Amino acid sequence: xxxxxxxxxxxxxxxxxxxxxxxxxxxxxxxxxxxxxxxxxxxxxxxxxxxxxxxxxxxxxxxxxxxxxxxxxxxxxxxxxxxxxxxxxxxxxxxxxxxxxxxxxxxxxxxxxxxxxxxxxxxxxxxxxxxxxxxxxxxxxxxxxxxxxxxxxxxxxxxxxxxxxxxxxxxxxxxxxxxxxxxxxxxxxxxxxxxxxxxxxxxxxxxxxxxxxxxxxxxxxxxxxxxxxxxxxxxxxxxxxxxxxxxxxxxxxxxxxxxxxxxxxxxxxxxxxxxxxxxxxxxxxxxxxxxxxxxxxxxxxxxxxxxxxxxxxxxxxxxxxxx
Amino acid sequence: xxxxxxxxxxxxxxxxxxxxxxxxxxxxxxxxxxxxxxxxxxxxxxxxxxxxxxxxxxxxxxxxxxxxxxxxxxxxxxxxxxxxxxxxxxxxxxxxxxxxxxxxxxxxxxxxxxxxxxxxxxxxxxxxxxxxxxxxxxxxxxxxxxxxxxxxxxxxxxxxxxxxxxxxxxxxxxxxxxxxxxxxxxxxxxxxxxxxxxxxxxxxxxxxxxxxxxxxxxxxxxxxxxxxxxxxxxxxxxxxxxxxxxxxxxxxxxxxxxxxxxxxxxxxxxxxxxxxxxxxxxxxxxxxxxxxxxxxxxxxxxxxxxxxxxxxxxxxxxxxxxx
Numbered sequence: 001x002x003x004x005x006x007x008x009x010x011x012x013x014x015x016x017x018x019x020x021x022x023x024x025x026x027x028x029x030x031x032x033x034x035x036x037x038x039x040x041x042x043x044x045x046x047x048x049x050x051x052x053x054x055x056x057x058x059x060x061x062x063x064x065x066x067x068x069x070x071x072x073x074x075x076x077x078x079x080x081x082x083x084x085x086x087x088x089x090x091x092x093x094x095x096x097x098x099x100x101x102x103x104x105x106x107x108x109x110x111x112x113x114x115x116x117x118x119x120x121x122x123x124x125x126x127x128x129x130x131x132x133x134x135x136x137x138x139x140x141x142x143x144x145x146x147x148x149x150x151x152x153x154x155x156x157x158x159x160x161x162x163x164x165x166x167x168x169x170x171x172x173x174x175x176x177x178x179x180x181x182x183x184x185x186x187x188x189x190x191x192x193x194x195x196x197x198x199x200x201x202x203x204x205x206x207x208x209x210x211x212x213x214x215x216x217x218x219x220x221x222x223x224x225x226x227x228x229x230x231x232x233x234x235x236x237x238x239x240x241x242x243x244x245x246x247x248x249x250x251x252x253x254x255x256x257x258x259x260x261x262x263x264x265x266x267x268x269x270x271x272x273x274x275x276x277x278x279x280x281x282x283x284x285x286x287x288x289x290x291x292x293x294x295x296x297x298x299x300x301x302x303x304x305x306x307x308x309x310x311x312x313x314x315x316x317x318x319x320x321x322x323x
Numbered sequence: 324x325x326x327x328x329x330x331x332x333x334x335x336x337x338x339x340x341x342x343x344x345x346x347x348x349x350x351x352x353x354x355x356x357x358x359x360x361x362x363x364x365x366x367x368x369x370x371x372x373x374x375x376x377x378x379x380x381x382x383x384x385x386x387x388x389x390x391x392x393x394x395x396x397x398x399x400x401x402x403x404x405x406x407x408x409x410x411x412x413x414x415x416x417x418x419x420x421x422x423x424x425x426x427x428x429x430x431x432x433x434x435x436x437x438x439x440x441x442x443x444x445x446x447x448x449x450x451x452x453x454x455x456x457x458x459x460x461x462x463x464x465x466x467x468x469x470x471x472x473x474x475x476x477x478x479x480x481x482x483x484x485x486x487x488x489x490x491x492x493x494x495x496x497x498x499x500x501x502x503x504x505x506x507x508x509x510x511x512x513x514x515x516x517x518x519x520x521x522x523x524x525x526x527x528x529x530x531x532x533x534x535x536x537x538x539x540x541x542x543x544x545x546x547x548x549x550x551x552x553x554x555x556x557x558x559x560x561x562x563x564x565x566x567x568x569x570x571x572x573x574x575x576x577x578x579x580x581x582x583x584x585x586x587x588x589x590x591x592x593x594x595x596x597x598x599x600x601x602x603x604x605x606x607x608x609x610x611x612x613x614x615x616x617x618x619x620x621x622x623x624x625x626x627x628x629x630x631x632x633x634x635x636x637x638x639x640x641x642x643x644x645x646x
Binding site: 313 | 431598636641
């Protein structure tokens with residue numbers, strides 16, 4: 001079976017985005033090690049440009065366009081982080097970006113996309129409306145549609161985070177990433193297993209958007225319907241290109257409820273000072289779940305913290321007045 | 324005039340704490356560079372052990388004790404970060420720590436001190452009560468009192484953050500640190516000017532606790548009375564050892580009001596994903612203030628982000644319900 005990407009694609013992406021994307025820091029935290037009863041290594045993509053790993057894939061995709069393609073600009077639909085990422089990557093190459101965003105997108109993400117100079121086209125918050133609107137924009141502009149996850153250059157770009165993680169900590173026993181559309185997870189699996197064939201790859205997924213878990217159980221792709229979770233970056237279904245890699249190269253998907261996600265997010269904020277969004281906390285919540293293999297079996301685990309674009313006016317815990 | 328510490332003390336402290344304190348990451352942020360119209364380099368002490376630079380000084384002080392001294396333990400009074408730092412440094416050396424804390428200390432800081440195995444002794448929230456209670460504990464235990472800032476080993480330890488900053492970015496035009504008691508600021512001034520004699524050193528200080536500003540203006544030490552600011556790490560007066568260095572080795576103290584502090588904190592959280600406490604944001608607020616030299620004069624500025632121990636249940640902006 002041939003997959004959409006291999007380790008060479010990830011290495012080429014890494015070379016392409018070098019000097020443009022940040023080589024993000026790796027964090028460790030004694031308190032979280034004690035909580036997890038093992039060594040944890042956090043790859044801090046909340047410190048990536050635009051505050052999320054998404055810049056890696058977007059940057060790789062934009063830089064992979066021919067001059068002629070680039071001249072007509074890029075188009076996408078996104079609930080947020082990919083939109084910001086593509087907007088910035090496009091502006092860095094000096095080309096136009098047209099971003100279809102659901103009307104429900106949070107303010108901080110809309111402001112950021114506009115700040116990077118992209119044109120925003122609003123649509124209804126459904127996948128159908130997004131796709132139809134994006135198709136119309138492609139028709140109008142002749143631009144290249146850059147899917148948020150189901151595109152080889154995007155997947156390879158996202159894999160560069162795990163590549164850097166493996167370079168920094170070559171003896172990891174396992175690596176864990178959150179799964180939404182599967183761009184990050186598929187890239188992570190290809191990169192980490194390409195670097196270290198014996199490494200075990202896991203996904204964290206919200207119970208309320210568990211298409212990857214159910215698809216793995218069934219052995220066939222089951223699309224997500226009516227997702228409901230605080231992890232708003234993980235609402236989408238996997239893609240045609242990401243699913244086969246997740247099926248064959250990811251050992252297991254561990255699902256967690258929103259309460260566990262918020263608890264993990266709070267731990268990351270309070271003890272590790274990692275300002276991450278709920279979607280990132282899903283991966284730590286998975287490691288802390290009983291379904292995850294114990295510390296004797298997996299004593300050193302790498303976790304991809306996917307992003308930090310949280311609405312600071314709407315945090316998932318009760319606030320006391322302070323000013 | 325002889326100062327309490329010189330660059331050699333900072334270098335010795337760096338050697339002493341190496342492998343025990345984190346070598347914290349340096350961050351840059353394109354958005355904040357645009358806001359400040361210059362290149363900013365953030366030394367991220369919120370990612371230091373215990374979430375603050377204070378661990379550097381405490382670790383250096385504890386490791387500088389003789390075996391006999393160490394056996395009798397250490398004592399301090401602190402509103403928070405120094406207490407955690409000393410508790411952890413003591414536990415790492417396997418000695419007792421007795422911490423006098425004001426009854427008004429925030430919950431997250433008390434929990435953390437207890438978590439590091441220290442004994443907490445409560446007192447009234449006045450400097451007099453703190454000092455009297457600490458003296459009684461020293462009397463009782465024979466332990467060594469480790470002042471939060473007015474002690475050479477503490478000041479030298481705090482200076483190691485600037486030492487690392489200067490090693491990473493040798494061509495900085497200026498460095499800025501917040502000032503409370505002056506341990507961080509004095510160490511920063513000695514370290515950065517020891518590494519690069521021409522560098523210009525500034526302090527950020529809250530308007531509501533502006534003893535350093537007023538002392539510099541008057542040319543003589545004026546103690547702080549009735550401080551009132553959201554930057555709860557900067558309430559104290561300077562010390563006898565820190566003031567002479569601040570007087571002679573710091574170019575200027577820039578004062579900022581709480582509104583500017585909260586705005587700078589919000590920028591650091593939202594755009595740089597740096598989860599810092601208000602006291603840290605004071606330094607960025609100072610750089611963004613009109614009183615700070617412009618970008619043509621100081622195009623590359625290093626900022627010490629001092630810590631991230633903020634009470635996540637009491638953030639200084641209005642919250643909307645989210646769960």
